[in-house]
Amino acid sequence: PKISNDDKEINNNDLIITGSLDSTAKSWSLESEKCVHTFRGHSSAITCLAKDFFGRILFTGSGDHTIKSWDIMNGQLLKVFNGHQATVLTLIAKNKLLYSTSSDHTARCWVMDFGDCTRVFKDHGHSVSCLIENNGLILTGCGDGISRCFDAKSGTLKRSFKGHSGAINCLRVVSNRLFTGSFDGTLKIWDATELSAERSNLEGGNRSKSSFKGSKITIENERATSSRSNNQSRNTFEKSDADSGFDDRDSRLTVPIRRIDK
Structure with missing residues (x-):
């Protein structure tokens, strides 16, 4: 137009x-x-x-x-x-x-x-800061540090992902993995296939006062990148060579993930 x-x-x-x-x-x-x-x-x-x-x-x-x-x-x-x-x-x-x-x-x-x-x-305990729709599910990030999964049609709460100690600012689903970024300075990966418990915890470096406010998560070539909107911080992570990690056949993502410092 x-x-x-x-x-x-x-x-x-x-x-x-x-x-x-x-x-x-x-x-x-x-x-x-x-x-x-x-x-x-x-x-x-x-x-x-x-x-x-x-x-x-x-x-x-x-x-x-x-x-x-x-x-x-x-x-x-x-x-x-x-x-x-x-x-x-x-x-x-x-x-x-x-x-x-x-x-x-x-x-x-x-x-x-x-x-x-x-x-x-x-069912949120604080401000709802972010949301994504994925295959009939609504996933939200909240100021109480919890990500929640709802049925898009019924609005029924299906599962809560608890583990962050600060507000969740960004969400991304890739290959049945839920990525959540938070003010607590961490990026967490969850098994979204069965909407089950946390499988991995990625430390995003020393926490600062500005933390991850306004951040977003980018997934490319099996690397997860978290960045702030002011471009002052950018942390990249990839799976360990010894880990089956992001293999779609494995619904039980395990811990070995390492940070890449540039």
Whole structure:
């Protein structure tokens, strides 16, 4: 899709979207470095963003407890998603569904087209900081240091992964392994095949005050990389040569994993 702006056609793929403390989101042209649209309507800071599969609809989460959807082409407000009782922290768009997490200790599932909430994932003991959907399961990371697994359709809690001593900031599932990164300075690997207990613990170096806030997990060539958003810390881990480790045939991942210092 293309957007008409000042008599110039801008390809949608050329856009970058930003959210701000001033309660607005903006779309920018990477080519011209100019603002294309300003999305106004929230009454508090924009805390998270997501786009639908086609890149035509923008979703914004805010400290005003709401989620809003916008037409990226013209900046028009489409819908308001009401339900959360505190700041919206994460938005994930998957097919025709939108998932959100919040400081109100819940995650929610919404129908994009109508703005209806179809499921509330409860049982969290603190703010829900991150979420992923994987093969009919919803996995959340929480401020209480616990990752939880829910059935996406029923909302039933299936298993809790306990072991972190700090808030979980990021999640990733690869080859039936659940990776969780935390403020406690560790990256943990869990056997997600049978949703069972922790199989491995990767130490992420000395814990600092900023810890893993804003971090993400990247899996490449059997290496797990945890990094902070400010790029000041990057830790990489790989399986030991003597370990069957990430072999998909082995659902019982065991300990020998070593850190790579660069």
